[in-house]
Amino acid sequence: MLKAIVDKRDLEIANNSDIGFILVIASSARMLAQTARASGFKPLVIDLFADLDTQSYAEDFKQITSLAKQHLQPVVDYFIKRYQVDQVVYGSGFENHPESLRYLNSSLFMLGNSPDIFIRLHDKPAFFAALNQLTIPYPRVCFSQPDQFKGGLIKPMRGQGGVGITRYLGQEMGSDSYWQRYQSGSQYSVLFLADGLHVQLVGFNSQWTTSLDDGREFIFSGIINSCDLSAKQQMQVVEWLKKLVPLFSLKGLNSLDFINDGDNSWLLEINPRPSASMQLYEADLFKRHISASLNGLTDDHHINGYTAYQVVYAQHDIMIPDGFLWPEGCVDLPESGVICRIGQPICSIMSHKMQPHLVMSALQTQQINLHKRFSTWNITLALIN
Secondary structure, X not given: OHHHHHHHHHHHHHOOOOOEEEEXXXXXXXXXXXXXXXXXXXXXXXXXXXXXXXXXXXXXXXXXXXXXXXXXXXXXXXHHHHHOOOXXXXXXXXXXXXXXXXHHHHHOEEEOOOHHHHHHHOOHHHHHXXXXXXXXXXXXXXXXXXXXXXXXXXXXXXXXOOOOOEEOOOOOOOOOEEEEOOOOOEEEEEEEEEEOOOEEEEEEEEEEEEOOOOOOOOEEEEXXXXXXXXXXXXXXXXXXXXXXXXXXXXXXXXXXXXXXXXOEEEEEEEEOOOOHHHHHOOOOHHXXXXXXXXXXXXOOOOOOOEEEXXXXXXXXXXXXXXXXXXXXXXXXXXXXXXXXXXXXXXXXXXXXXXXXXXXXXXXXXXXXXXXXXXXXXXXXXXXXX
């Protein structure tokens, strides 16, 4: 009876334009805070960075050092006590903290996939076994030390954004990693909504990685809501989703990453949470995430132009000075005094144009201008120190 009351109340909340407080938590929560605010919520934000624009969208915010339960729980308890908030939406960063998701689920009404579903999708042996059962292709994997040198990649069991992926050169493989055949091709993702049984496409995206100087070769760099896949190739991925959504009881916003090379595509992973591609679409995806979590897939949408998002990584150690003027199109803005070490994200840039090639050109120009701005301000730790 209590669950029925909660479900009815939250369904009413999902359709109300002036909703009240909602807790959003992610390693970087700007996107969730921004979309929640645009949907009429008053977001209470917990993340690791407390960027300037994140703070501007938040009704209140707290910065923590990690998403581990011991760091997260006191802050969540503070928000519950002070604001009587009872709903939470989570984003990136929980891959290595399933205990935190279980705690959140026990303390709040969790919108999106449950901890059990999240954990199940990150059980890689079981996940790839399920793909075999569904006859969905993926690059070959191995969960024990390869018996001979085969090349390929070593991947973390619970990774995100390409962090921790290295080339296999015969090194020892720990229990927290697995081997996967390297597959050449173009990288794509598809953003979709699900209600546990059915799938609703939001859009296909092209994405790219960058290689950083410290040996991190496959780090997520950017994404655009455009792709050159044929209708047949896209339909193949849709058929995968029609099998995967009911098997894993996926709910809310999710994304699926895959590689395509010619006529063949291979599935890489499912991200069972709102992903970076969420911000590429002019649709109220925050509310639709909530509605889908409550078993309601709402109206479709249309794309008007193209949008891209790209992370800008530090080319050298820098400190953000007082009064630094961020160029137009920059988001995820660190506060003055923040030190960004080489290879760490400084900020992100976004561009919207009517043609994909114009978007990509604009991103390149924005990044060049941003680095010029840093040079003009002589922002280096060597000069500051």
